[in-house]
Amino acid sequence: MLLHLFFVIIADMIKFLHTADLHLGKVFHExxxxxxxxxxxxxLYAVLRDESYRALLIAGDVFDRSIPPPDAVQLFSAFLGKLKTSRPDLKVLVIPGNHDSPARLAYGKELFAELGLYFVTNPNDAVNPIPVYARRGGPEENPARYAAFFLLPFLSAGSLNAAESADENASPIRSQAKLAEEAAARLEQARLSALQQGAAYTVLAAHIFATGGKESESERVFLGTAEHVSAGLFAGFNYAAFGHLHRFQKTGPNSYYSGSPLAYSFDEADGEKVFLSVELDGLPESDENGEPVAERKNSVSVIPIPIQPKRKLRRLKGTFEYFLSQSGSEPSLAGAAQDYLEITLTGKDLAQNALPILRGSRFPNLLSVKQDEAFAALREEHTRPGQETPCAKRGTEEDFSDFLTDIYGGADEEKTALFMELLAESEKEAVV
Ligand SMILES: [Mn+2]
Structure with a gap:
């Protein structure tokens, strides 16, 4: 009897993998x-070969930029091809993030949907859920158990049409907070109707900045708190799969950021990178005596799967001489030749060409050198009272003239004037 019960539970489970912020095509320190x-x-492919996974969910920022480099597009295409060849029954659910172009990500989506690859790129489609079934096969084989997945693409200003709004003259919604409120109201209706239609669970995917979330340096920031969204708006869902923040974190009872699968800034060097394995555990409708279970408790378990990167990101600190003179035997530098490094040089003397020298000597994957102490010392020297400050009297215009002189051997007044005009324009735009 116990064995029978066990079987029912396992067969009813709906398991999927949550990731986000792949940023394919990213260039990091050149x-x-x-x-x-x-x-x-x-x-990721190796994890998903496990047939108990019913779906892969990518919560935005598939690519690093709206026009991704061709090799990044090829990489993603090859991945999807390989994945669907070995797991034709696995559903792939994708939304665009703020880095993606929804229109480009939507390429071929009608055809791909036939193959179980869903690219939901229009926010108005978020209210139409995609069912993910507990077992191989469809509703015939397992009529009771499916999860309704609601995929909410990144909401750019004005991206939700006002057709459903009472006031036709209402101006387009611009802030993230307001857009999310509008989306959440519509989604809540859709969620309730999915439950009425027999969905056992409801899951949301969204690319947002949840209030209180922990940032890192590699996200493109949204400016101001009006761009923060309360995760509580989506509290009705059994699980909310968020993208945008690159650290793995929990933002509510059932809402998580998987974080990016790789560290994309040195301040993420010490953080753990994971895929999230999410299990919606179904309980049987009847107990071992065949009696109906009065209350069906749908529990959610989230298991982080650590990701081993090809190369780690590491921050190191020491003097220029230390890094130059160290033999390979220093234990704290083990693996430093393979790892992506950011080296902070200590001491007040500025080391000229530190990056190419250190990269050439022992650290081929050195990406960044910081010399804050030396620069601070230099600044201090220049701002001593009574001393001429070489930088203070200079302006952008002089810098640009010098730049032209360096490159062309002379400064062109017309070019300098045009540059200053463009600069003023872009500064104005940046303020708005
Ligand atoms: Mn991102």
Whole structure:
């Protein structure tokens, strides 16, 4: 009897993988991360070969930019092809993030939907859920158990049409907070009707900045608190899969950021990178005596799967001489030749050409050198009272003239004037 019960529970479970912020095609300190991303996608593929996974959910920022480089597009295409060849029954659910172009990500989506790859790129489609079934096969085989997945693409200003709004003259919604409120109101209706129609669970995917979330340096920031969204808006869902913040974190009782699968800034160097394995555990409708279970408790378990990167990101600190003179035997530098490094040089003397020298000597993957102490010392020297400050009297115009002189051997007044005009314009735009 116990064995029977056990079987029912397992068969009823709906398990999926949550990831986000792949940022394929990202260039990090002028270094392409494509090899690292290919390695990461291989790891993702290996996890998803486990047939108990019913779906892969990517909560936005598939690509790093709206026009991704061709090799990044090829990488994603090859990944999807390989995945669907080995797991034709696995559903793939994707929304665009703030880095993606919804229109480009939507390429072929009608055809792909036939194959179980869903790219939901229009926010108005978020209210039409995609069912993910507990077992291989469809509703015939397992009529009772499916989860309704609501996919909410990144909401750019004006992206929700006002057709359903009472006031036809209402101006387009612009702030993230207001857009999310509007979306949440519509989604709540849709969620309740999905439950009425027999969905056992409801799951949401969204690309938002949840209030109180912990940022890192690699996200493109939304400005101001009006861009923060309360995760509580989506509290009705059994699970909310968020994208946008790159650290793995929990933002509510059932809402999580998977975080980016790779560290994309040095301040994420110490953080753990994971995929989230989410299990919606179904309980049987009847107990071992065949009696109906009065209350069906739908529990959610979230298990982080650590990701081993091809190369780690590391921060190191020491003097220029230390890094130059160290032999390979220093234990704290083990692996430093393979890792992506940011080295902070200590001491007040500025080391000229530190990056190429250190990179050439022992650290081929050195990406960044910081010399804050030396620069602070330099500044201090220049601002001593009574001393001429070489930088203070200079302006952007002089800098640009010098730049032209350096490149062309002379400064062109017309070019300088045009540059200053463009600069003023862009500064104005930046303020708005
Ligand atoms: Mn992102």
């Amino acid at each position: 270094h392409s991360l494509l090899e690292d991303q290919e390695y990461m996608l291989d790891a």
